[in-house]
Amino acid sequence: MPIRYLFKQLLLPPGVLLLVLLVAWWLRKRFPRVAAACFGLAIGGLWLMSLPVVVEWSARLLERExxxxxxxxxxxxxxxxxxxxxxxxxxxxxxxxxxxxxxxxxxxxxxxxxxxxxxxxxxxxxxxxxxxxxxxxxxxxxxxxxxxxxxxxxxxxxxxxxxxxxxxxxxxxxxxxxxxxxxxxxxxxxxxxxxxxxxxxxxxxxxxxxxGFLGVANGRPAGGWLPESKALWQSSLLLNEALGLLIYPVVYGRP
Incomplete structure (x- = not known):
């Protein structure tokens, strides 16, 4: 398995959010407040990423062409x-x-x-x-x-x-x-x-x-405010793309 792929899966959502959940469980007794904050961050992040309306709004920021x-x-x-x-x-x-x-x-x-x-x-x-x-x-x-x-x-x-x-x-x-x-x-x-x-x-x-435009009206019930597994996958793609836009000019940009 390529190291690049492994780091990508662990350091980007949903992988990193699942790791935060594990940290919350590990800290639950010694540092309950930190554990509660980690738990809220992970669950909140997973919930937002699973909303079609968030996919729609996020895609509009990337789909410039x-x-x-x-x-x-x-x-x-x-x-x-x-x-x-x-x-x-x-x-x-x-x-x-x-x-x-x-x-x-x-x-x-x-x-x-x-x-x-x-x-x-x-x-x-x-x-x-x-x-x-x-x-x-x-x-x-x-x-x-x-x-x-x-x-x-x-x-x-x-x-x-x-x-x-x-x-x-x-x-x-x-x-x-x-x-x-x-x-x-x-x-x-x-x-x-x-x-x-x-x-x-x-x-x-x-x-x-x-x-394959994603920044169009999502057409889901309740305006896309209900969680959906497909949206979680799409949010991961969009987040990966946003990070790529930031990193590529630094790594590959000509002096």
């Missing part, structure tokens, strides 16, 4: 040279398909990219490496889906990246050799600001094509 207007899809070839789709994880050994499959987020990106490609005639490039170090790569799985389900061949596959920064830098190594520096980038709306920044740092001119 507008959706592409469908009427402009046919003109994309005049502005860019290729559609780049970022990997979004994979599901292992799905019995229904008899093999690994792209995650639901990755499939959402693929569907959108396929429509853009059909409307514009632009070629496709996929970026996504090994999931937890085991083949096949995310790029290979996504390319299979595009070809089998949408009849869309992939011209470039970048299969070594593990992070958004590597998505950009390794795609640059692949595409710049063919003189390609103008791309339309497909990823989740909340991920787009960081992804765009990475690709621009790697020397690309980027046209954003975000999908």
């Amino acid at each position: 507008p959706a592409l207007v469908e009427a402009r899809w046919a003109d994309l070839a005049q502005q860019v040279d290729v559609i780049v789709v970022l990997g979004g994880g994979r599901e292992q050994g799905d019995p229904a398909w008899g093999d690994d499959q792209p995650s639901s987020m990755a499939l959402e990106r693929l569907r959108y990219a396929a429509r853009l490609a059909k409307a514009s005639g632009l070629p496709l490039a996929i970026s996504g490496g090994l999931h937890y170090g085991q083949p096949p790569s995310e790029a290979a799985l996504m390319a299979q889906v595009l070809l089998r389900d949408y009849g869309m061949p992939v011209q470039w596959q970048e299969e070594a990246s593990r992070t958004t920064w590597e998505n950009a830098t390794r795609s640059a190594e692949l595409l710049h050799k063919d003189g390609i520096k103008r791309v339309v980038l497909v990823t989740q709306a909340w991920h787009m600001p960081r992804a765009r920044w990475c690709f621009e740092q790697a020397g690309f001119q980027v046209l954003s094509a975000p999908v």
Whole structure:
């Protein structure tokens, strides 16, 4: 198991909040007030993260790039040279398909990219490496889906990246050799600001094509103020993204 993954799971919610609960239990007799504060912090954090309305509000802070207007899809070839789709994880050994499959987020990106490609005639490039170090790569799985389900061949596959920064830098190594520096980038709306920044740092001119907006009306009963397990997962994604936006310029920013 990669150390980076282990630290990420322990130091970000909900993992860190569960650790705080353990601390509260451990301190309950010797330091009851501190234990009570830890307990309140952990339960309060888990409750807030499980609310769809919090997901909606949080996503609006991250989703800065507008959706592409469908009427402009046919003109994309005049502005860019290729559609780049970022990997979004994979599901292992799905019995229904008899093999690994792209995650639901990755499939959402693929569907959108396929429509853009059909409307514009632009070629496709996929970026996504090994999931937890085991083949096949995310790029290979996504390319299979595009070809089998949408009849869309992939011209470039970048299969070594593990992070958004590597998505950009390794795609640059692949595409710049063919003189390609103008791309339309497909990823989740909340991920787009960081992804765009990475690709621009790697020397690309980027046209954003975000999908999967979370900062829209949640449509849940009681306005989204009732806890929901899906919201907890979405909140974790958004928090991870917010931290990434803060950390990436410090780690990868050019002097």
